[in-house]
Amino acid sequence: xxxxxxxxxxxxxFPVAAVEDGTFLWGQPYLRDGIAMVAVRDICRMFGxxxxxxxxxxxxxxxxxxxxxxxxxxAKILRNGRLYDMRGKPELVRGTMMVPLxxxxxxxxxxxxxxxxxxxxHIHCRxxxxxxxxxxxxxxxxxxxADIRAVRRALRLPEGAELVAxxxxxxxxxxxxxxxxVRIRGGPKPGPVLVRQTSRGWRRGADVPRxxxxxxxxxxxxxxxxxxxxxxHGAEP
Numbered sequence: 361x362x363x364x365x366x367x368x369x370x371x372x373x374f375p376v377a378a379v380e381d382g383t384f385l386w387g388q389p390y391l392r393d394g395i396a397m398v399a400v401r402d403i404c405r406m407f408g409x410x411x412x413x414x415x416x417x418x419x420x421x422x423x424x425x426x427x428x429x430x431x432x433x434x435a436k437i438l439r440n441g442r443l444y445d446m447r448g449k450p451e452l453v454r455g456t457m458m459v460p461l462x463x464x465x466x467x468x469x470x471x472x473x474x475x476x477x478x479x480x481x482h483i484h485c486r487x488x489x490x491x492x493x494x495x496x497x498x499x500x501x502x503x504x505x506a507d508i509r510a511v512r513r514a515l516r517l518p519e520g521a522e523l524v525a526x527x528x529x530x531x532x533x534x535x536x537x538x539x540x541x542v543r544i545r546g547g548p549k550p551g552p553v554l555v556r557q558t559s560r561g562w563r564r565g566a567d568v569p570r571x572x573x574x575x576x577x578x579x580x581x582x583x584x585x586x587x588x589x590x591x592x593h594g595a596e597p
Contacts (some may be wrong), residue, residue, distance in 0.1 A: 376532075387456040389481070392497040395448040396461040396474060397482045400430070403461070406485050407468045417504045418455060422468040430459055431507035439467050446461075452502030500586075503533040503540050507562070511555050513541060514562040521547025531587050536582070539565060541587040554579055554587070 387399030400419050409423030419431035429438040432450045436443045436573070446484055461481055465472040467519035471484040483490040507545040512523050524543040526533050528551045531541035539555045544550050549567070556565040566577035573592035574581040584590035 389492045390497045391494045396457040398461045400457045400459045432504040500536040510562045533584045539583045
């Protein structure tokens with residue numbers, strides 16, 4: 361198996377939501393800002409809970425804890441009609457919905473504990489203890505529908521303008537290191553725009569009417585290079 365965990369008092373550990381070769385079925389768990397993130401499909405599979413995920417960014421789960429609803433970019437979990445703090449926000453990574461592990465496991469009637477020495481989480485589920493080794497968080501994720509709505513509000517688009525987040529001149533619904541490339545179509549200032557996610561929400565980062573020099577307009581060089589707006593020979597006219 362790819363990940364090996366020691367013995368626990370409650371018995372042997374098992375690889376979380378794994379297939380026979382030890383690989384994770386839907387997504388590799390990771391640690392984001394001190395919060396363990398795991399694929400919602402993997403947790404539902406482990407607990408034997410049913411999952412409805414019609415649009416990819418809003419999940420409805422039915423299990424031992426009742427009916428649970430979580431959404432990408434939403435800091436609350438809805439359980440049997442009551443809202444609880446998620447202590448983190450679900451996100452899309454390459455089309456897979458990743459959720460804060462502990463609140464969802466607890467809502468399903470289980471228990472999760474982080475073991476810093478192992479950089480892993482132990483998940484108590486239906487009489488077994490599973491072990492999930494955590495990796496570094498991915499540098500990019502999918503720009504969700506909730507993100508796009510928030511970006512629209514942040515940009516304060518004038519009448520007649522619309523936001524395009526997928527297609528030529530955009531980052532194709534991708535968030536990289538907290539930045540996303542979108543395009544404004546119509547209005548007085550159309551064209552590509554880099555937007556940045558902060559602790560207070562999305563903010564306009566820099567208009568990109570041309571390729572940028574390294575560090576220009578406060579855009580990190582790695583971000584400009586990733587989105588293809590970095591000038592190799594300095595600023596372009």
